[in-house]
Amino acid sequence: MTLVPYIPLLNAHFAHEPHWWPIHTPQRVYEVTLGMVLVQQTRWEAVEAAVLRILAAGYTSFAELAEADPQVIGELCKPCAFYLRKGVALVRLAGEVLAYPGQMAGILALPRAEARATLLALPQIGRESADTILLYGGSVPLFIVDAYARRFLARAGIYPQINVLTAPYDDVQRLVEADLALTDLHQARELHAMMVEICIHHCTANKPRCQQSGAVRKFVDARKCAEHCPPCAGCPVAAQCAYQQASGLV
Ligand code: SF4
Structure with a gap:
């Protein structure tokens, strides 16, 4: 079959x-990554609303997010499940992305298996999230x-x-x-x-x-x-x- x-x-x-995956800024992979952390145990409608709040508050890149107060980001993530925990995770994740050579673009430029392994090492990123970032944030055709x-x-x-x-x-x-x-x-x-x-x-x-x-x-x-x-x-x-x-x- x-x-x-x-x-x-x-x-x-x-x-x-x-606009199946709605993108609001030129920072496509940033927005996809936000979505993948926020969607865990949360309806997509709430995720879209939280992403819009985070962007509207001026956090439109990994660099801006890495400098943010995790409590503030957590409040912006409401009503996503575990919003305060996700706020902490997002700020930490942004810091780790910035520390990587070439940042997220550097990760996405790696061969597929290596890029996936690198994404999996980031906070709150599991296999589905890593693959989703590679597919919608990067350009890796995968299932x-x-x-x-x-x-x-x-x-x-x-x-x-x-x-x-x-x-x-x-x-x-x-x-x-x-x-x-x-x-x-x-x-x-x-x-x-x-x-x-x-x-x-x-x-x-x-x-x-x-x-x-x-x-x-x-x-x-x-x-x-x-x-x-x-x-x-x-x-x-x-x-x-x-x-x-x-x-x-x-
Ligand atoms: S809804 Fe699901 S179970 Fe029903 S016909 Fe479609 S694929 Fe099959």
């Missing part, structure tokens, strides 16, 4: 969203193995040879990247966006909306569509989905 035939179906359903991707791949039954819900992160990543021969940055960014979108709107954790219109979601950023996922007839891959077939729904 392969993910390949699912991609055009997802693409057709979730039209390209230029992010987050909970959304695992859920979609498992329910759709695309890779029955492994248990994608429990298999090691790197095993799933290698499998998908080899399947897709993933080398195109735009395709890789769109693919992660679609894994997130399909799980938010249709392949929800409980009671997936296979035959129903997608759940609606509101965003803070005015450039994004106010309500994502317009009314539809159901999940765009329902006819191919193993979960649907096992349930006798198709």
